[in-house]
Amino acid sequence: MAARKSRASARAAPADPPPAGALKLDGLLGLVGYNIRRADIFMHQQFARTVSRHAIRPADYAVMTLIGASARATQADIAAALSIKRPNLVGLVLRLEHRGLLAREVSQRDRRNHVLSLTPQGRRLLAKVRRVVRDQDRRVTQCWTDAERGRLIALLQRLYAPGNGRVRQA
């Protein structure tokens, strides 16, 4: 209890989790997968903090950005481009449609598929949120130089590029 009054603990007191160093993370810190997961959780928390007042999640933002930039994109196109499973995309699309942010129409070429477009309301919201998203993506990565930021993005894109990691049949 006495410690609560010291200056150091007063500074550390707010909602912060205790330092991770308390447990031995050695077996995990050398894994790329672990570090990417932690970074993803962090970016998700930051996104939620700044964009939550618009009720837009990262996947909503990605889907709306793609639809806004692509004339006549279908749900299948969007799922493939974002590497989202199609059933998972369906719920997201229905929610955005229900909020009046996007419109669906049955594809002329494949009647099991839907062509998606943003409504005027969807376009307005996307324009507003886009500025917030870009600003916060820059802000939270100020721990890096511009060169480091560019290098990290290039390395990640090489990692998830189609064909990487495939086990070759010997």
Added chain:
Amino acid sequence: MAARKSRASARAAPADPPPAGALKLDGLLGLVGYNIRRADIFMHQQFARTVSRHAIRPADYAVMTLIGASARATQADIAAALSIKRPNLVGLVLRLEHRGLLAREVSQRDRRNHVLSLTPQGRRLLAKVRRVVRDQDRRVTQCWTDAERGRLIALLQRLYAPGNGRVRQA
């Protein structure tokens, strides 16, 4: 229908998703958050492919590794160290306990909390899976040099370090 018979569409037919370039990703590719998300999905798929036969998911692996390395770790310690929400950890811990991989006992210091330990069976499975996880983490990141791998890990750790991204009160 005629298009189905053309050579181009025959080539594009197999299970692979169509190239992401088909839709305009420009608005997303410059965002660190988007690239980390894609990399996380990719690493998760690779992990599932190699480790799924042991019915171990990335979060299970992280939790078991921490418990294995830390005497008398509590659920609260684990949740904080991995930045997992405590309610989410509870289900995971119960599943591992049900499979006989870990044991829980009520903490002496805080009776609302549980101390966790691996059972002998949990230790054996972790030892086996650890080799698989490390091998596949190395294998899928062979698109990078060792120096690039090290740099990426260091940059990610700087990103999710406690205190980064906090908005300063002006």
